[in-house]
Structures are given as structure tokens and as C-alpha cells.
Amino acid sequence: xxxxxxxxxxxxxxxxxxxxxxxxxxxxxxxxxxxxxxxxxxxxxxxxxxxxxxxxxxxxxxxxxxxxxxxxxxxxxxxxxxxxxxxxxxxxxxxxxxxxxxxxxxxxxxxxxxxxxxxxxxxxxxxxxxxxxxxxxxxxxxxxxxxxxxxxxxxxxxxxxxxxxxxxxxxxxxxxxxxxxxxxxxxxxxxxxxxxxxxxxxxxxxxxxxxxxxxxxxxxxxxxxxxxxxxxxxxxxxxxxxxxxxxxxxxxxxxxxxxxxxxxxxxxxxxxxxxxxxxxxxxxxxxxxxxxxxxxxxxxxxxxxxxxxxxxxxxxxxxxxxxxxxxxxxxxxxxxxxxxxxxxxxxxxxxxxxxxxxxxxxxxxxxxxxxxxxxxxxxxxxxxxxxxxxxxxxxxxxxxxxxxxxxxxxxxxxxxxxxxxxxxxxxxxxxxxxxxxxxxxxxxxxxxxxxxxxxx
Numbered sequence: 529x530x531x532x533x534x535x536x537x538x539x540x541x542x543x544x545x546x547x548x549x550x551x552x553x554x555x556x557x558x559x560x561x562x563x564x565x566x567x568x569x570x571x572x573x574x575x576x577x578x579x580x581x582x583x584x585x586x587x588x589x590x591x592x593x594x595x596x597x598x599x600x601x602x603x604x605x606x607x608x609x610x611x612x613x614x615x616x617x618x619x620x621x622x623x624x625x626x627x628x629x630x631x632x633x634x635x636x637x638x639x640x641x642x643x644x645x646x647x648x649x650x651x652x653x654x655x656x657x658x659x660x661x662x663x664x665x666x667x668x669x670x671x672x673x674x675x676x677x678x679x680x681x682x683x684x685x686x687x688x689x690x691x692x693x694x695x696x697x698x699x700x701x702x703x704x705x706x707x708x709x710x711x712x713x714x715x716x717x718x719x720x721x722x723x724x725x726x727x728x729x730x731x732x733x734x735x736x737x738x739x740x741x742x743x744x745x746x747x748x749x750x751x752x753x754x755x756x757x758x759x760x761x762x763x764x765x766x767x768x769x770x771x772x773x774x775x776x777x778x779x780x781x782x783x784x785x786x787x788x789x790x791x792x793x794x795x796x797x798x799x800x801x802x803x804x805x806x807x808x809x810x811x812x813x814x815x816x817x818x819x820x821x822x823x824x825x826x827x828x829x830x831x832x833x834x835x836x837x838x839x840x841x842x843x844x845x846x847x848x849x850x851x852x853x854x855x856x857x858x859x860x861x862x863x864x865x866x867x868x869x870x871x872x873x874x875x876x877x878x879x880x881x882x883x884x885x886x887x888x889x890x891x892x893x894x895x896x897x898x899x900x901x902x903x904x905x906x907x908x909x910x911x912x913x914x915x916x917x918x919x920x921x922x923x924x925x926x927x928x929x930x931x932x933x934x935x936x937x938x939x940x941x942x943x944x945x946x947x948x949x950x951x952x953x954x955x956x957x958x959x960x961x962x963x964x965x966x967x968x969x970x971x972x973x974x975x976x977x978x979x980x981x982x983x984x
Contacts, residue, residue, distance in 0.1 A: 619651035620674060625658070628672055632755040640750060644670070652805075654718055654825070659760060667760035668747065669822075677719055677754075685712045701913035703920035706861075710926040714800060718825035721756040723977075727824035728758065730975040734791045740783040740818035742810055761820040763808025767941060769816060774945060776816050780809055781944030783819040785951050788935055793955040795968045796835045800927040801826035802934040804941065828927045829972070832964040833859050838928075839959050842952070845874070845881055853877075861922025869919055872912040879905040880932050883948035890948070892939040901940060902933065 620628070625646070629637045638644065643661040650657045655673040662668055674680075688711065692704045717723055725746045732743045742761055750757035769777055784807065791797040799806070799821070806823045809816040837859030844852035850870065857865055857873060865873075878885075879902060883892055893901045913919055939946075972978040 619648045619656050620672075622646045624675070625672065628675060629755070632672070632752045633750070641668070650805075655754075660757070662747070662750075667762075668750070669744070669758045669760045670750070671721065671756045671758070673719070673721065673754040681715055681719060685715065688712075701910060701917045701919075703918050705920060706923040707921055707926050710923040713923075714826055714828065714927060717827075720753060721751065722753050724756055724824050725751055726975045726977045727827045730797065730827070730971055730977060731791065731821065731824060733971050733974060734795055734797065735787065735821075738786055738790060740779075741787045742818065742820045744820075744822075761808065761810065761822065763810045763820045764816070766804055766807055766809060766938065769809060770941065770943070772816070774943075777942045777944045778946055780816055780819060781939050781942050781946055782951065784935065784938060785946070785948070786955075787819055787821060788931065789952065789955040792830075792835065792838075793959065794964065795971055796830040796832050796964050797968070798828050798830070798928065798931050799824075799826070800828045800931050802931050802938060804938060807938070826927070828924075828931075829968070829977070830924060830928075832961045832968060834861075834924050834928075835964050836959075836961040839956050841877060842881055842884065842956075845878060846885060860925050862919070862925075864919075866916075868916045872909055872916060873919070875905055875912070876909050880929070884952035885949065887949040888947060889945050891943060891945055892936050892948070901936065 625648075629644075633640060641660045642663045642665070645659045647658075648656040649659050649669070654677055655671050658670045658672065660668040660670050689708050692708045696704055725748070728743065728746050732745070735741045735743055744759035744761050747757040747759075766780060769780060784802075788799060788802060791799075801823065806821070808820045808822065810818055810820050812818075837856040840852050840859065841856035843849070844856055850867075853874065854865060854870060857870065862873070883890060883894070969978065
């Protein structure tokens, strides 16, 4: 039987043509600005890029959001436009949905649900979510992958590889080779909803002791490789709390911090896509009590020694211990480090670790305008690397950095004031690389992820 989702050449060719036509003119203008010093209207070019990408499903839009969140990777006008892109794409119509559901659960699929809403509750880059109800009355969230996504992913990733290759020639200060590999690996994983179901099981186990964070249950009999059915978790969007009292915003931010740092510090696992759409707040007694974690496609599992590198870098920066700092960077995968390169990397490290190095309550940006958060440090690092570099960014560093920046962005939106130093030190209390390795192996095995992780 032919698999309608297989990686067909014709589907990839159509994808190349569509993405290429949209991006060609934009890329030419960006290249002229960077290479030739041509005085282009960068605001217009940035708006054109956002328009070209915003209507596309698939990883190109996801990658665009990522690039927009990394300071100084693109001109600020382009980054500002890309950060506006939300994980919303035109949804599949009901006729498409019926065919896709029949392909996943068989022609009698409607009989497997008591209710199934025709209009999606959310539409994102790789799939859309429909509310449904099980025969026992349980509320369900059914995430259905768009058709032909494997072809879209491979076409987009090949074009992304070309973009990174051009970037390396235009701006060799940062070697993006490993960045491209990491993005490709994670996006391909996001296509596998069976793997995502295992991620959910992993998070349910890791966060079971943390009452302020809720993780949905899975419904294996209503799930496939391209359909994932989870419990529906009722909640309100985090942006609805921007005007709430500081105590409530702090409570939500503290829960978010634990949702991210607790799995990383104890198990070497992070949620690699921390944007506002992946969380809601659950309510108790009429006010926000904690966080619902909604999406588990982009989960990064690190070698325990990488986690040790994060802890070592914190202590190294705290004590100004260069030996410990170098040991940490090497544990992360940086190679060929000189004293000058370490000094340059420390500029970015002190920015990322800044909130946890100071034992006081503060906002994450500490008086810096949100629009300028990290820009000055990134510019300084980039300029220094042009003189002293290049440096190859290790593959495992990519989503760690992305997640830290993304989480900081959520804190910026909430305008929370927390003692990040104390939260961080609670997370790494009695830290041991050996203990992380032991816990990680146990939980990955229980979730059925050990073999998949070892071969990823």
C-alpha cells in the first residue's frame, strides 16, 4: 500500500518552488545589504520576509520564529518581524480532516469518539488540534498532522541548509554547521507523534512531585504516528495575566521556571520550545494556581556531562575560576578555545546567567527594555568573534540557548520579579552528574525512549 505521507519527489519539488519563490527576492535584498553595502529599505524587506513565511505550514515557519528569537543572527528589522510570527497557520478544512482521521484510525473513526469538533481549537506549523470527547466523558485534545509534512520538512530543511551555507560565507564569525544539524534532528523528531507520546510519559513521571505543573495523559488507542490524543487541560492564556497583581504573575513565572529547570537539573531533559502558546494557567479558587504544559514535540535530552557543564559554568562565573569555566565549555562541546575566545563567550554566558548570579529579587531584564534584551551582548560577542573567531557552536548548545532565551521572553511578558538565584540553587541542590545519569537512564527506559535517545 502506498503511504500518502511518504517523502515524494514531486511534493518536495512543489515545496521548493513555493518557498523559493517567496524567499528569493527577500534573500537577494538581504544579501545586497550585507555583502554590497547597498542601502536597502530593510523595514520593507523584513515585512516581505514575514509575509512570505507566515502563511506556510511546516518547519520554515518554525525556523523563522527561532531565528527571530536569536539576537543578532539577523538584522534587527528582520528579527522584529519574525518574532511576530505566531504558531498559527490556515487550518485544514473538514473534508481534509475526515480523510486524515480515516487514514489514521480507519473509516469508522467517528465511532471511537462521543464528540469531535469540526473547527480546530488551534492550528500550528505541523498540525492542528481538535477538541473531542471520549465515550467515558473525558475531554480530549486531538493533534492531527497536516498531510505531506515529511516532504515539507525535507524540502524546508534542505533550503535551510542552503541559507546557513550562505550565512557562513557572508558572516564566518559563527560556524553554523552544527546549528543546522541540530535543528534538522529536532524538527524531524517533531513529525513522530509516537515519540511525542513517550515524551509526555517522561514528563508525567519527572514532574509528578511538582503540584504547580500539570501534564496531560495520553490515549494510545486514539493515537498513531501522525495523530496524538491527549487529555484536554482547561486553562487561560498567560498573556491574560499581564495586568494581574504581581503575586499571581510571580506564581506563574515560578511554576514555569520549575517546569523547565527541574527536569533539566535532575534528568538532563529540557522543553526546547518555550513560547507562550505552549502554556496555559490552570485555575483554583478563582485565581491562577499553576501551569499546564501543552506541547511535547521539541524535547531535548542531553548527556549528563552537559548538565554538569551548566552547573560548572555557573560556579566558574560565580568564583571567576577560569579553569572551571573552560571545563564547562569543553563539556558543552566547544573546541579550540583560546583565552580570548573564552573571554568572548563569557560575555554571553554572563548575560544568560546574570539573573541567577545575583541573590536578589529582580525582573529577568533588570531595567533593560524588552526590545533590547540581549542585543547589546550579542552585538559585542559577534563583533569580537569577527576579530578573534570563528567559533563553531556545538550541536547540543543550540536548543539550550534557544530555550533559555525563549523562557526569558515569557518572563519579560509577565514582568515577574523573582529571586532567580534561589530558584536555580534549589534546582541544583546536591547536584551530581552520576545521579543525573542514573535518573535519566531509569526514566528514559520507563518511557520507552532509551533506544531512541541512544540512536538520535
